[in-house]
Amino acid sequence: MQINDMIPGPINENSVNDLKIWFNKYVDSFRDDDPEIQQNLNLKIAHTERVCREIKHLGKELELEANALHLAEIIALLHDIGRFEQYAVYKTFKDSKSENHALLGLRIIKKNKLLNIFDPNTRKIIVHAIKYHNRATLPSDGKDPFLFYDKLIRDADKLDIWHVVLNYYYRTDSQRNSAIELDLPDTPSVSKHILDDLHHGRIIHFEHVNNLNDFKLLQMGWIFDINFEPTRKVISERDYLKKLRRVLPASSEIDIIYENIIYKLRQVGGLKQK
Numbered sequence: 001m002q003i004n005d006m007i008p009g010p011i012n013e014n015s016v017n018d019l020k021i022w023f024n025k026y027v028d029s030f031r032d033d034d035p036e037i038q039q040n041l042n043l044k045i046a047h048t049e050r051v052c053r054e055i056k057h058l059g060k061e062l063e064l065e066a067n068a069l070h071l072a073e074i075i076a077l078l079h080d081i082g083r084f085e086q087y088a089v090y091k092t093f094k095d096s097k098s099e100n101h102a103l104l105g106l107r108i109i110k111k112n113k114l115l116n117i118f119d120p121n122t123r124k125i126i127v128h129a130i131k132y133h134n135r136a137t138l139p140s141d142g143k144d145p146f147l148f149y150d151k152l153i154r155d156a157d158k159l160d161i162w163h164v165v166l167n168y169y170y171r172t173d174s175q176r177n178s179a180i181e182l183d184l185p186d187t188p189s190v191s192k193h194i195l196d197d198l199h200h201g202r203i204i205h206f207e208h209v210n211n212l213n214d215f216k217l218l219q220m221g222w223i224f225d226i227n228f229e230p231t232r233k234v235i236s237e238r239d240y241l242k243k244l245r246r247v248l249p250a251s252s253e254i255d256i257i258y259e260n261i262i263y264k265l266r267q268v269g270g271l272k273q274k
């Protein structure tokens, strides 16, 4: 099956623009006088804009046609729509301390009837991609054609989260942001369970993350969940993994894991390709 065959119906470019207008109005309704709150909302607005750019770049590299690119952009625009209400209500981006932001986003999309203009299959693809964008792994045998967009948003999202967290780890002031650190302590240890998972090329589950080092290793381990060659290329060009290694403790065990990951990253098709 051709990638382009998965597009169920035509998507008018105007509907993408209308959704962008809605998005801007919607996020503006959360505007807050507290600079810390506004800073964290801005973080998600800017993240969404960049994920839209990332997904379009990946889509073009994958030679998607215009319709498919519109669909991809809509998914990117709406994938984190739950983040704004989540932060307004709970003052955290930690799903385990609040609620699943993907499911919250889907409720917001439904309440605002955002997808009513699309045909049923397009709606299904968008809902599926948003629902699964934040799962540790995709719960399927990989045969479902709808999974193409799940994979695309997961890659685009990761590309920008690496950008956000690395900017944060390399910040020049020592200001800490608990919304990015997800309230994790900055202690020197590294969890054995996490190292074992990385040794075996397994995705790390957030419940095993005990501190900021574990969180950085979880972000390193996302490399095992990259779906497309153009994503691998971007990761390589931006040196994301090297930058992550440099903010982790000196440890021969982490060195071995890192070298192994870099070796796989350098080989075309060396990472798990689904």
Ligand SMILES: [Fe+2]
Residues within 6 Å of the ligand: 047, 051, 079, 080, 157
């Ligand atoms: Fe995201």
